Every structure is written in C-alpha cells, then in structure tokens.
Amino acid sequence: MFHSRSEMRVDVKCNPAAAVVTGARVVLLLVLVVGARVAEAEVGDYTHEWAVSVDGGDHVAEELARRHDFDVAYKLFDDVYVLRHRRLARRSVDPSPEHHQRLITHPNVRWAEQQRVKRRVKRDFLTHDLPISHDISLMNDPKWPKMWYLNRGAGLDMNVQPAWASGATGKGVVVTILDDGLEKDHPDLIKNYDPNASYDVNNHDQDPMPRYDLVDSNRHGTRCAGEVAADANNSICAVGVAYEASVGGVRMLDGDVTDAVEARSLALNPQHIDIYSASWGPDDDGKTVDGPGQLATRAFVEGIRTGRGGKGSIFIWASGNGGRDQDNCNCDGYTNSIWTLSISSATEKGQVPWYSEACSSTLATTYSSGSLGERQIITTDLHHSCTTSHTGTSASAPLAAGICALALQVNRDITWRDMQHIVVRTARPENLEAPDWQINGVGRHVSHRFGYGLLDSYAMVKLARNWTSVPAQRSCDVEAPHLDKLIPQKSYVSLELDVTDCPGVNFLEHVQAKVSLSADRRGDIEIYLASPAGTKSTLLAQRPHDSSHTGFHSWPFMTVHMWGERPLGKWVLEVHNNGHFFTTGKAGMKEWSITMYGTETEPGQEVPPLVGEQQHSQSDPAMHHVVDTTEGKTETRDPDTHMTGYPSLSSSAPHLAIPPQPVPLEKVLPKGCLRSSAVGACLECKKDHYIFNGQCLVTCSPGHYAWDPQQEGVTGVPTCRSCHYSCYNCSGPQDYECTKCWGDEEMYLPSKGQSLCQPSSLLLSYQRQQSWYLALLGVVIGLLVLVLVMGVMVLRKSKHAPHRSSLPKTLTGLMNPASNGKIGYSPMAQKSSDTILTSIPFHDLTTDEEEED
Known part of the structure; x- marks a missing residue:
C-alpha cells in the first residue's frame, strides 16, 4: 500500500529509519518500472497478431482462424480481420514464417501481414x-x-x-x-x-x-x-x-x-x-x-x-x-x-x-x-x-x-x-x-515554420457560414525521365520537368514530389521544389543526426505552399548533397515524379472582410496584409447570433466587441498593381515592377533580388525573392551571390565570380587557420628537402668510402689479437677490410688525414 505525499512527510519527520526504508522502496519501484520497460523494449517488435484480408465474410475468417490455432481478435474493415495466435508469445524478436505461410496459402486469403510494434x-x-x-x-x-x-x-x-x-x-x-x-x-x-x-x-x-x-x-x-x-x-x-x-x-x-x-x-x-x-x-x-x-x-x-x-x-x-x-x-x-x-x-x-x-x-x-x-x-x-x-x-x-x-x-x-x-x-x-x-504565386503569405499563419476562429466561422463546397478533387501524375545521376559532395543537381498538360487540375491544392535516391548519409540531403509561379518549397532540410545509408524510395514529399497556383509550366527539383569530403560519401538521384492535386474550376469564394475589427501589423514591417477598413460604422449583430452559454461582453474590453456585418467597399488597386486579391494583396504588377509582400516595387528591398521569369525562359510573375540569409544584398539565391554583406560580416572571394559573406570573427579565424596550414605545409616541405639532402650526402660518401690504411690507430689497435685468455678481435684478411669499412656509414677524418689523401 502506497502512502500519500503528506503521510510520507510525517514518516520522515517522526522516524528517520522509516523514511530511509520508504525512499528505498520508491527507488526500487522506479528501477523495476524502468527495467520492465527496457526489458519489454528488448523482447522484440513482432507480435502474435496478423492482419488478414479474407474473401467470403465472417464465417470464412472464423474457420481460417480455428484451423490454424488463431482467434479472431476483431474485424478491422469489411474484408480485413486481425487474428491472434493462441500459443505464440506476445512479442518476439523474429517473425513466424511458418504461421504466415499457413495463412497466405489459404485460397480465400488475399494477403496477410504479421503485426510489428511501432514506436510512437x-x-x-x-x-x-x-x-x-x-x-x-x-x-x-x-x-x-x-x-x-x-x-x-x-x-x-x-x-x-x-x-x-x-x-x-x-x-x-x-x-x-x-x-x-x-x-x-x-x-x-x-x-x-x-x-x-x-x-x-x-x-x-x-x-x-x-x-x-x-x-x-x-x-x-x-x-x-x-x-x-x-x-x-x-x-x-x-x-x-x-x-x-x-x-x-x-x-x-x-x-x-x-x-x-x-x-x-x-x-x-x-x-x-x-x-x-x-x-x-x-x-x-x-x-x-x-x-x-x-x-x-x-x-x-x-x-x-x-x-x-x-x-x-x-x-x-x-x-x-x-x-x-x-x-x-x-x-x-x-x-x-x-x-x-x-x-x-x-x-x-x-x-x-x-x-x-x-x-x-x-x-x-x-x-x-x-x-x-x-x-x-x-x-x-x-x-x-x-x-x-x-x-x-x-x-x-x-x-x-x-x-x-x-x-x-x-x-x-x-x-x-x-x-x-x-x-x-x-x-x-x-x-x-x-x-x-x-x-506564393497567388499572393498568400506562407512559411515552413507557421504554414499560412495563425488560425483565426472568427474568420473561419464567418467564411464557413455561407461556404459552398469546393469542386471535386482531381489529380494527375507527371513522371520525369528515369535517370541515374551522381551527386558528389558539396554539389547539387537541378532537374526540370515541363508540365504541358494536367487533365482535371487547373488550380492546385496539395503537391507531392515522389523521390527515389541513394545516399551514403541521408541526413546530408536537401531537396527543394520550385513551381512555375516561382514559389520555392524546402521539401527536405539537412538532418545532422540522420546517418542512414538507405536513402529514399518513392517517398512522397508534400507541400501546400503552391495552394491556388496553376500547374502548367516548368517545375524545378533541386537535390543538394552537403556531405563533407573524406568523411561522407556520395549520393545518387534515381527517379522522381510530381503528383498534383486540385480542382478543374477555381473555388470562387473569398474571405469576408472583417470590417470594424482593428488591424494589427506584425513585428516585421514587411509582413502585413493590405486590408480595407472602414471607421465609424455602427456595430450590428449577425441576424442568427444567439448567446446560449456565452456571458455578456464588457464595454471595458473593446477588442471583445462583436464584429459588424461586412460593408462592400470600392476596390482601389495599390500603386503599380494590375490585379489584386480580395485582401488587397497585388497578384500582378505593371511592367518593370516586382511583387513583394503583396506590393509592386520598382526596386527590391535589402535582402531580396529581382527575379524575372522571362530571363530564365520560364512562366511566372516577376517577384522579389529572398537572398541567402548571409547576404545583405545579392544577385541570386545562392550564398556565393552576395553583393553586399551585413555590418558584422566581410566579403570573401573564394574564386572568380563568387562572393561569400562570412562573419568577421569567423573569417579571421579561417584566415588564421589557413595561415597555420600554410606554415605547417612549409615545415613539412622543409623536412622533406632536408631528408632528401641528407640522403644524397650519404649516398655520395658511401661511394667514396676510406681504405683501411686511413683508419685511426686506435681502431686498428682494437683489431689486434688478444692475449692471456682475454677476449679480443682476431686479425682480418686484407680482402675483407673493404667490405667491413663500407658498412660504416659515417667516419670522421682529421684534418691531417684529409691532407694525406
């Protein structure tokens, strides 16, 4: 029986020994619980249940189960049953091929699958x-x-x-x-x-x-x-x-x-x-x-x-x-x-x-x-x-x-x-x-972090009241030609797919890029997809912890960023391999295709303007909607509003006021704009203008570059696109296309036509490291030259070795025979002296001896 927390405190105060025992029990219990979990995890992930698709109904499934020592655990779908074996262990490390074989050989069984435990x-x-x-x-x-x-x-x-x-x-x-x-x-x-x-x-x-x-x-x-x-x-x-x-x-x-x-x-x-x-x-x-x-x-x-x-x-x-x-x-x-x-x-x-x-x-x-x-x-x-x-x-x-x-x-x-x-x-x-x-291509803000933004309950309710269901969902698959393209480390491939026909789909909803590729390290791969309208989605970012070698096999990377855009035109898939030289291997692109979901006709409903509500700009001044507002309107309650279960609103909280009915306003196009959305965001600009955050600009703001689809031979709307995060200004999206750096960065020119912005501290560190490498390389080269010179000197001296007559007298004396039983060297024949002397690589000669030679 467990004590409550208050009872445990009394035990500690009154009886220290009892507190120790109680604490020991709690620790032991936690160890047992954790141990049980670990042991359970190590038992295995194959269970004693099979999902089986059976033709013929319930009586066939029951007969199948009875014949092979199973029970029908439950019916999952009209033709799919979960069978549980009576004698197999609940968890096992290995599958049970013999029981599986008995099930799939039955004439009424379409398929069977032994169930495995998934980690969720x-x-x-x-x-x-x-x-x-x-x-x-x-x-x-x-x-x-x-x-x-x-x-x-x-x-x-x-x-x-x-x-x-x-x-x-x-x-x-x-x-x-x-x-x-x-x-x-x-x-x-x-x-x-x-x-x-x-x-x-x-x-x-x-x-x-x-x-x-x-x-x-x-x-x-x-x-x-x-x-x-x-x-x-x-x-x-x-x-x-x-x-x-x-x-x-x-x-x-x-x-x-x-x-x-x-x-x-x-x-x-x-x-x-x-x-x-x-x-x-x-x-x-x-x-x-x-x-x-x-x-x-x-x-x-x-x-x-x-x-x-x-x-x-x-x-x-x-x-x-x-x-x-x-x-x-x-x-x-x-x-x-x-x-x-x-x-x-x-x-x-x-x-x-x-x-x-x-x-x-x-x-x-x-x-x-x-x-x-x-x-x-x-x-x-x-x-x-x-x-x-x-x-x-x-x-x-x-x-x-x-x-x-x-x-x-x-x-x-x-x-x-x-x-x-x-x-x-x-x-x-x-x-x-x-x-x-x-x-995106239809003027909506979208982010990989937040999607289309924060849910707005009232706007959803108001739009839903008179909502007419969107047209039926259609889809089309466009396969790229099969290829086996190698992607070395620190490189990428850009694959284009020109979509000229997508039957039934004129306005996009979901887009899937099904990708098959190999990779020695899957976490080094990045994948991007750009639509004909110029919207670029990151389908896969780097994952530093993913060291798998399995790559991807027709994995359907999905994006919602092209919602409402047109499908026809040039789609571009970029696959980057960010692997490091000498540490990770290469990648290979095998095949890819695009599945586009959407509608044949445009869903025609627009968001009702929330007239009378206070508009609030976001913290980033470049990220606000252009919304028409009307001041001084009388607040009126919706005709079908009822207050069941809802308390009265206080006049001291103006933001809680019930929004009034929408009032039609005359649509005024922003400067330089030819066509705008219901919320005032520009969708098409005049010539020599670029769309940025729903506005038409002649010059893109810092951190963005002007993208013209005509210069690249693709369809789309001229837009201001984001530079690489390291660039203050740029001529393109890559990190080596910077034209101006931030205040705490310096320009670095690794090669002709490339300009990188590196943090000053990082650049200084890199330059010091580069200097150290050069110094180390100089030392290594110097040592190699020294060894080479010494080797040449040894070879030259070995060719001009001195004769025995030029040996010092001390060494000659040592070679005389010993007497009185003492150990000594015996005299050697003259013919072997040359051989012995040539085995001595270095011999210091006095000045006098050199002069005698």
Missing part, C-alpha cells in the same frame, strides 16, 4: 506549472484569467471570443482524442463526454480511462481533451475552445502500437465522429523516416471518402517536436499526408518555439508553449485536477481541432477539403516572426 511518441514535454497572473475577468472558471491565448485580444490571440459571440461553441460536433486515454469522469469534461466517440484499443473494451502510475505518464489524452471541450462557466479549471462540443477518447498509445492498432483507432465510428485529433507520431529524433502502414493508410482513405456520410473525416495532426534535433516533419508520413491538417506552434511572443519543426506540409499554427519563462497552455489534468503547463505541438493540435469544430457547427456540409481551404484563406501571418515568409 507523444508530442509534449515534462514541465512544471508556472505562476501566471493576468487581469481579465469574463468567465467564472478559475483559470480563465490566465488563458492568454484566448483572451489577450489586440490580434494576439486566435480570435475565439468573437466566434463564441456569433453563436459558435462547437455544439453538435464530435471530437475524439487519439491518445493514451481520457479521464471521462473529470468534472470539467464529464458534461461533454461522449462514450460513442471512445474506445480502449489497448485492452479491447469500451472504457477509455487511462492507466494511473506514479509519474502520471498517461495524462496526455486528458490534457488534450480539455483544450477542446472543457466546460465553460462551471467554476472548474479552464475553458475549452469548443466548450459545447462532444469529446471522446481512444486509448491506443498505452501498449503495443501496431499498424492494426492505429487503423482501428483512425477508423472508430466514422459516421459519428467528425474530427480526430492526434498529438503523436514517429520519433522526433532527427533521423527517423516513418509513416502509416498499409492498414492505417486504408483507414485514412476510407475516412476521407466515406466518413461523415461521404463528407470525409477531418484528421488534425501535431507537426512534431523535433526542432532541437533539427528534424523535418516531411519525414513524418502522418503530417506529410494530404489527408491530415498539420498544425505547428507559436510562442506567446509570436516566435518559433525551440521544439518546432519546419516543413512544407504544415498548413497553419496555433499558440503553445515557448522557452523557459514563457506561458504555456492551461487545461484539465489527471486526478480531476488542472494544469497550467501543457506544452509542445501536442497542445497546438487540440486547439486547432476545437477551432475547426466551431466552423463545422455553423455549416455541417463542410467536407474535409473544405476545411483545409477555409484554413488557408483565413489564417493570419501577422504577429508571427519567421525568417522564411514568402508570397
């Missing part, structure tokens, strides 16, 4: 609650004043309160959390708990309650659920973004995670559950490349095709926490999928968190934790408690799920692709600081 990690961190104070009083929930990411206003939150005021609270929408369980009786969750959206896949029962241990390792799911649907105005803990939505939990991470476990979780009750939120994935260690298996992939496909009555299940995924290890979320097949809505994180200051991963598949961002001292996310916790320290992209995905639930409530006909379109059109890049913001 939760995307949060162990932290401590931080004392936070914030003076806002709107809800009566005790933690509401500290929920900075929902109530700061001034453009520094996700605009949730105006969405609530418009009547969107998530009511009628069902969200499930795929995680380690859900404390369904938590007082802040019990009202919104939905048993039909819950299941325990690990123990195969209907109860998703987490397994409790000493360190609360299974708190993750309960925390994520509270972000979505913690009840409001109940004087308990916090407030969920969609505080009237139904929430369920799937316990699937607290045990062996196989392909079948993932598929069963993703396919749970798809006609009842609207949104699946997942804050986990493969290891974020900077060296893993992994994704969904055959069964999980089928669960995704069937979810988006048949879920929600054919509108498609909405899967929201945390982008990953591998920033510290320089991981790239395009190596995670879950976030890199077209079927998931990938969400990244921003700190309370709008900066990139230390754990955040950058990749081209990230669609948008919500707030989460930052560095030490920055505030974190507040939500429900185990033991009916509350926490102020939920962290990582684990906290971002549930917030996004809640915001999507608000939009889905006001329009139940939204499809899974509609939701992504709404996110792209309404996300806000303002107040988010990243070095890689760019304008």
Whole structure:
C-alpha cells in the first residue's frame, strides 16, 4: 500500500529509519518500472497478431482462424480481420514464417501481414506549472484569467471570443482524442463526454480511462481533451475552445502500437465522429523516416471518402517536436499526408518555439508553449485536477481541432477539403516572426515554420457560414525521365520537368514530389521544389543526426505552399548533397515524379472582410496584409447570433466587441498593381515592377533580388525573392551571390565570380587557420628537402668510402689479437677490410688525414 505525499512527510519527520526504508522502496519501484520497460523494449517488435484480408465474410475468417490455432481478435474493415495466435508469445524478436505461410496459402486469403510494434511518441514535454497572473475577468472558471491565448485580444490571440459571440461553441460536433486515454469522469469534461466517440484499443473494451502510475505518464489524452471541450462557466479549471462540443477518447498509445492498432483507432465510428485529433507520431529524433502502414493508410482513405456520410473525416495532426534535433516533419508520413491538417506552434511572443519543426506540409499554427519563462497552455489534468503547463505541438493540435469544430457547427456540409481551404484563406501571418515568409504565386503569405499563419476562429466561422463546397478533387501524375545521376559532395543537381498538360487540375491544392535516391548519409540531403509561379518549397532540410545509408524510395514529399497556383509550366527539383569530403560519401538521384492535386474550376469564394475589427501589423514591417477598413460604422449583430452559454461582453474590453456585418467597399488597386486579391494583396504588377509582400516595387528591398521569369525562359510573375540569409544584398539565391554583406560580416572571394559573406570573427579565424596550414605545409616541405639532402650526402660518401690504411690507430689497435685468455678481435684478411669499412656509414677524418689523401 502506497502512502500519500503528506503521510510520507510525517514518516520522515517522526522516524528517520522509516523514511530511509520508504525512499528505498520508491527507488526500487522506479528501477523495476524502468527495467520492465527496457526489458519489454528488448523482447522484440513482432507480435502474435496478423492482419488478414479474407474473401467470403465472417464465417470464412472464423474457420481460417480455428484451423490454424488463431482467434479472431476483431474485424478491422469489411474484408480485413486481425487474428491472434493462441500459443505464440506476445512479442518476439523474429517473425513466424511458418504461421504466415499457413495463412497466405489459404485460397480465400488475399494477403496477410504479421503485426510489428511501432514506436510512437507523444508530442509534449515534462514541465512544471508556472505562476501566471493576468487581469481579465469574463468567465467564472478559475483559470480563465490566465488563458492568454484566448483572451489577450489586440490580434494576439486566435480570435475565439468573437466566434463564441456569433453563436459558435462547437455544439453538435464530435471530437475524439487519439491518445493514451481520457479521464471521462473529470468534472470539467464529464458534461461533454461522449462514450460513442471512445474506445480502449489497448485492452479491447469500451472504457477509455487511462492507466494511473506514479509519474502520471498517461495524462496526455486528458490534457488534450480539455483544450477542446472543457466546460465553460462551471467554476472548474479552464475553458475549452469548443466548450459545447462532444469529446471522446481512444486509448491506443498505452501498449503495443501496431499498424492494426492505429487503423482501428483512425477508423472508430466514422459516421459519428467528425474530427480526430492526434498529438503523436514517429520519433522526433532527427533521423527517423516513418509513416502509416498499409492498414492505417486504408483507414485514412476510407475516412476521407466515406466518413461523415461521404463528407470525409477531418484528421488534425501535431507537426512534431523535433526542432532541437533539427528534424523535418516531411519525414513524418502522418503530417506529410494530404489527408491530415498539420498544425505547428507559436510562442506567446509570436516566435518559433525551440521544439518546432519546419516543413512544407504544415498548413497553419496555433499558440503553445515557448522557452523557459514563457506561458504555456492551461487545461484539465489527471486526478480531476488542472494544469497550467501543457506544452509542445501536442497542445497546438487540440486547439486547432476545437477551432475547426466551431466552423463545422455553423455549416455541417463542410467536407474535409473544405476545411483545409477555409484554413488557408483565413489564417493570419501577422504577429508571427519567421525568417522564411514568402508570397506564393497567388499572393498568400506562407512559411515552413507557421504554414499560412495563425488560425483565426472568427474568420473561419464567418467564411464557413455561407461556404459552398469546393469542386471535386482531381489529380494527375507527371513522371520525369528515369535517370541515374551522381551527386558528389558539396554539389547539387537541378532537374526540370515541363508540365504541358494536367487533365482535371487547373488550380492546385496539395503537391507531392515522389523521390527515389541513394545516399551514403541521408541526413546530408536537401531537396527543394520550385513551381512555375516561382514559389520555392524546402521539401527536405539537412538532418545532422540522420546517418542512414538507405536513402529514399518513392517517398512522397508534400507541400501546400503552391495552394491556388496553376500547374502548367516548368517545375524545378533541386537535390543538394552537403556531405563533407573524406568523411561522407556520395549520393545518387534515381527517379522522381510530381503528383498534383486540385480542382478543374477555381473555388470562387473569398474571405469576408472583417470590417470594424482593428488591424494589427506584425513585428516585421514587411509582413502585413493590405486590408480595407472602414471607421465609424455602427456595430450590428449577425441576424442568427444567439448567446446560449456565452456571458455578456464588457464595454471595458473593446477588442471583445462583436464584429459588424461586412460593408462592400470600392476596390482601389495599390500603386503599380494590375490585379489584386480580395485582401488587397497585388497578384500582378505593371511592367518593370516586382511583387513583394503583396506590393509592386520598382526596386527590391535589402535582402531580396529581382527575379524575372522571362530571363530564365520560364512562366511566372516577376517577384522579389529572398537572398541567402548571409547576404545583405545579392544577385541570386545562392550564398556565393552576395553583393553586399551585413555590418558584422566581410566579403570573401573564394574564386572568380563568387562572393561569400562570412562573419568577421569567423573569417579571421579561417584566415588564421589557413595561415597555420600554410606554415605547417612549409615545415613539412622543409623536412622533406632536408631528408632528401641528407640522403644524397650519404649516398655520395658511401661511394667514396676510406681504405683501411686511413683508419685511426686506435681502431686498428682494437683489431689486434688478444692475449692471456682475454677476449679480443682476431686479425682480418686484407680482402675483407673493404667490405667491413663500407658498412660504416659515417667516419670522421682529421684534418691531417684529409691532407694525406
């Protein structure tokens, strides 16, 4: 029986010996737990379960199982069953080919696969609650004043309160959390708990309650659920973004995670559950490349095709926490999928968190934790408690799920692709600081760190109200000619693919580049894809920890940066090998192709202007939207606004005012602009002008160069493109195309036509190192010359060796015979003296003897 913490303190105070014993017990218990985990991990990753595709229905599957000593564990899809062997060990290092062979030789079996355990990690961190104070009083929930990411206003939150005021609270929408369980009786969750959206896949029962241990390792799911649907105005803990939505939990991470476990979780009750939120994935260690298996992939496909009555299940995924290890979320097949809505994180200051991963598949961002001292996310916790320290992209995905639930409530006909379109059109890049913001070919800001920006709840709800579903999804595959191209260290290849026809796709959504290449060190590879409109995506950045030799085999690197662009024209794939000479090997490009998803006709809806809301520029002055605003308009409430469950707004908080109805404004084109978007960003400029951040410029600003597609013989719009980060000004995108350096840098000319900017301290260090190398080389050459000279002298002297007569008398005396039994040298024949003397390499002669010769 374990003592509570207060009882342990009494023991320590009253009986030191008992305290020692108690401490020893705790240490022993922790050792046993850790040892058990380690031992379990070393047992092996093959399980005693097989996924089997069977023709003929349930009775054939049951007969097959009975004949070969299996049990039917459960039915996964209409034709796929999971069979569990009765006598095999639960985990094994080696596969069981004999049992596999018995299954696949059955005439009704299409295929079978022994299930293997996958490593899946939760995307949060162990932290401590931080004392936070914030003076806002709107809800009566005790933690509401500290929920900075929902109530700061001034453009520094996700605009949730105006969405609530418009009547969107998530009511009628069902969200499930795929995680380690859900404390369904938590007082802040019990009202919104939905048993039909819950299941325990690990123990195969209907109860998703987490397994409790000493360190609360299974708190993750309960925390994520509270972000979505913690009840409001109940004087308990916090407030969920969609505080009237139904929430369920799937316990699937607290045990062996196989392909079948993932598929069963993703396919749970798809006609009842609207949104699946997942804050986990493969290891974020900077060296893993992994994704969904055959069964999980089928669960995704069937979810988006048949879920929600054919509108498609909405899967929201945390982008990953591998920033510290320089991981790239395009190596995670879950976030890199077209079927998931990938969400990244921003700190309370709008900066990139230390754990955040950058990749081209990230669609948008919500707030989460930052560095030490920055505030974190507040939500429900185990033991009916509350926490102020939920962290990582684990906290971002549930917030996004809640915001999507608000939009889905006001329009139940939204499809899974509609939701992504709404996110792209309404996300806000303002107040988010990243070095890689760019304008794509249709005038939208996009970043590898933040996607299209911070989710705007009210803008999403407002756009969703009258949303008409986008045209049907179409796709086309364009394969490049097969090639085997060597990529030496410190070099790259540029491969062009001219797309002249893409049937059914005129407006892009997702773009996949399927790449096959070999590499002696996979982490040295960088891959970039440029569209005909000039948008350049980093499909893969360097991963210093990835030393794998396996390369990539048709890995589908996905980007959302070309959303809305046209597919026709010249696509350029760049593959860089950043390997070091003498330490890493070469790489080889084998084959690649592009799969383009999109629509035949343009989705015609524009973002409703949020007239009357205060516009806020971001910290980077070059990164703001040009938005028409009207002052002095009377605020009016939407006709269908209702205030059920929402408290009255205080006049002392002007940023909480309900936005008025849109008022049509006359569209005025910016200077030099021929065509602009609905938000005022220029899409096409006059001659001799270049697009930069939605404006038309004659001269590009510092840090950018003028790119003219006509000079390169490609189609596109003239734009100002970013220089390499080391250049203040440049003539092109490479690091050796600098024309001016920053104040703390100096120009370095390694060869003709190349100019690099190096930090002054680094350049000085390099010059000193170069001088040391030259000095060392001079010493080595000098020693070689000295040895050569000495060798020549030895050879010359050996050819002119002195005769015996010229030997010193002392040496001749030593060669006389000894007497009286003493040891001595016998006299030698004259004929052998020359031989003996030639074996003596050096002989010092006196001046007199030299004169005698």
